[in-house]
Amino acid sequence: MLQAKAYFDTHHHVGVIDQRIFSGFLEHLGRAVYEGVYDPESPLSDEQGFRRDVLEALRAMRMPLVRYPGGNFVSCYDWTDGIGPREQRPVRVDYAWKSRETNQFGTDEFMAWCQETGIAPMMAVNLGTGTPKEASALLEYCNLPGGTYWADRRIQNGHEQPYDVRLWCLGNEMDGDWQAGHVPAEVYAQRAKAAAIIMKGLDASIETVACGSSGRGMSTYLHWDRTVLEYCWENIDYISAHRYSENRRGDSAWFLAEGVEIDRVVEDYAALLNYVRGVKRSQKRVYLSFDEWNVWYKNMEMDGKGESAPHLLEEVYNLEDALVCAQYLSSFIRHADVVKVACLAQIVNVIAPLLTKRDGLLVQSIYYPIVSFAQHARGLSLVPALECPTYKAGERGDVAALDAAMSYDEASGTVAAFLVNREQRQEMRVVLSLGDQRFCEVLSVEVLGGGDAKAANTWEEPKRVTPRSAEAHVNEAGELIVTVPAPGLAVVRARVSKR
Structure with a gap:
């Protein structure tokens, strides 16, 4: 992984x-x-x-x-x-x-x-x-x-x-x-x-x-x-x-x-x-x-x-x-x-x-x-800094395996993270760290993908590619850990509080 x-x-x-x-x-x-x-x-x-x-x-x-x-x-x-x-x-x-x-x-x-x-x-x-x-x-x-x-x-x-x-x-x-x-x-x-x-x-x-x-x-x-x-x-x-x-x-x-x-x-x-x-x-x-x-x-x-x-x-x-x-x-x-x-x-x-x-x-x-x-996606757009492996992306060379964005809604004290694992063979364990705040409660996790990148919905098989619920957890340091399918998307919502 x-x-x-x-x-x-x-x-x-x-x-x-x-x-x-x-x-x-x-x-x-x-x-x-x-x-x-x-x-x-x-x-x-x-x-x-x-x-x-x-x-x-x-x-x-x-x-x-x-x-x-x-x-x-x-x-x-x-x-x-x-x-x-x-x-x-x-x-x-x-x-x-x-x-x-x-x-x-x-x-x-x-x-x-x-x-x-x-x-x-x-x-x-x-x-x-x-x-x-x-x-x-x-x-x-x-x-x-x-x-x-x-x-x-x-x-x-x-x-x-x-x-x-x-x-x-x-x-x-x-x-x-x-x-x-x-x-x-x-x-x-x-x-x-x-x-x-x-x-x-x-x-x-x-x-x-x-x-x-x-x-x-x-x-x-x-x-x-x-x-x-x-x-x-x-x-x-x-x-x-x-x-x-x-x-x-x-x-x-x-x-x-x-x-x-x-x-x-x-x-x-x-x-x-x-x-x-x-x-x-x-x-x-x-x-x-x-x-x-x-x-x-x-x-x-x-x-x-x-x-x-x-x-x-x-x-x-x-x-x-x-x-x-x-x-x-x-x-x-x-x-x-x-x-x-x-x-x-x-x-x-x-x-x-x-x-x-x-x-x-x-x-x-x-x-x-x-x-x-x-x-x-509501509120402020937070700037990501990533530590992640790269993979060979053909003519595009070595590319970060993780694509990430995060929104922060100050009024509700919630964030939403949007994580794409570009790598096709290995799942990715992603640790999210919010410097001035700590994660305190996972509200929802939804993942899409894993398996065949060419899989598609058809009239005969309309639910082949659909999102499913998943889990994430918060560690003692107040970081959030989630696993993203390969290849796949994870959307995580969580409540945060100031450190």
């Missing part, structure tokens, strides 16, 4: 964990909307056509926000197609995913779904083929009380009260040549700044997210972001980052070290944000919105062939995928001073923790760590 020690101190932290890092993403893509969250023909749907089983599963994930309606989809989307009487809404070709969009689910339906789930909307505007003026019209429709054209249209459509959308994405992945309306960074920055100025002129309380580079593998990485940040700094609140992790090489040891790369991306952005703030001599801060993240590489079918709600990107997730997702969340917690928003892409059917058929729901492996983190 491997031996490791993780040191923390409640005085050594990076600030409060923003609960918005546990947000999600819903795009008009494949079966995410139709047959996902909305399926009037399913016996499992309510009177609004919303899937009740999906709603219930998502409530456990405690998502503060869901980003909508895209994604690549938004860059050719006319939001006015999705409002008003359903029988009058046009059927459109979806350029992004080569599908047919019926527009039976639009802005008003999404807002009703958000109200049903208790989730706040995070709206994206079309800055690909759309204009800043059109973006401001959508804000007017959503946020203004009445007495103007688009606000009155919302009222005429049966929605008296404004939707009060606080967070707005200024387009999507505009550095990518696959994006409708793709332009150079300088042109996008002008569009984004104009949109932000007009939109904040209508509602000064909103926050805006500018498009960052689409990923670390892009030639635009950080160059694009710097251009946008320097031009838009005073008018935006966040820059976006996207990452999809993959294991095409079939090297689990390499893949389980993905947290190293996630940390690198966040730290790159932290450095860039500080650089631009320094160059501009600004008192203002801009933060990171990591608003697309997940594992995605097995199902790359992206051509809808002109169908409505085609089966696209329906990834099947296994144990190692779940452990990589846990490392994303641990990284966001460790960098709570930089990452304020993060969105799992996506929430149902399309690269998602949930898969539906007309009369059933399959919960995938990645669902469980997301639920555990969202339920237990």
Whole structure:
């Protein structure tokens, strides 16, 4: 058995964990909307056509926000197609995913779904083929009380009260040549700044997210972001980052070290944000919105062939995928001073923790760590110092076998530790030490994993990868000792007291 020690101190932290890092993403893509969250023909749907089983599963994930309606989809989307009487809404070709969009689910339906789930909307505007003026019209429709054209249209459509959308994405992945309306960074920055100025002129309380580079593998990485940040700094609140992790090489040891790369991306952005703030001599801060993240590489079918709600990107997730997702969340917690928003892409059917058929729901492996983190990570993010063995992670070299994060809720006097054992063969005995405090009571221990890293839940075997209760104990020195499966995740909650 491997031996490791993780040191923390409640005085050594990076600030409060923003609960918005546990947000999600819903795009008009494949079966995410139709047959996902909305399926009037399913016996499992309510009177609004919303899937009740999906709603219930998502409530456990405690998502503060869901980003909508895209994604690549938004860059050719006319939001006015999705409002008003359903029988009058046009059927459109979806350029992004080569599908047919019926527009039976639009802005008003999404807002009703958000109200049903208790989730706040995070709206994206079309800055690909759309204009800043059109973006401001959508804000007017959503946020203004009445007495103007688009606000009155919302009222005429049966929605008296404004939707009060606080967070707005200024387009999507505009550095990518696959994006409708793709332009150079300088042109996008002008569009984004104009949109932000007009939109904040209508509602000064909103926050805006500018498009960052689409990923670390892009030639635009950080160059694009710097251009946008320097031009838009005073008018935006966040820059976006996207990452999809993959294991095409079939090297689990390499893949389980993905947290190293996630940390690198966040730290790159932290450095860039500080650089631009320094160059501009600004008192203002801009933060990171990591608003697309997940594992995605097995199902790359992206051509809808002109169908409505085609089966696209329906990834099947296994144990190692779940452990990589846990490392994303641990990284966001460790960098709570930089990452304020993060969105799992996506929430149902399309690269998602949930898969539906007309009369059933399959919960995938990645669902469980997301639920555990969202339920237990509260308060301050403590900085870890690790003593642990390393292991050979392929091209990534020697990597720490332990990935760790911890939250501290001063009000309740509790901590939650999130521990990933990247090593596939040996369990890990981890000793947690809290310098200025001592552990006094273990409240819960939940572990996920052990055994086959490729194990996955299926319709035939839906409980193959699920969390189970475990034990931990406190020693005489006030340290907490827990065993983490190989490979696996342990989430430990405990009560602490001052020494």
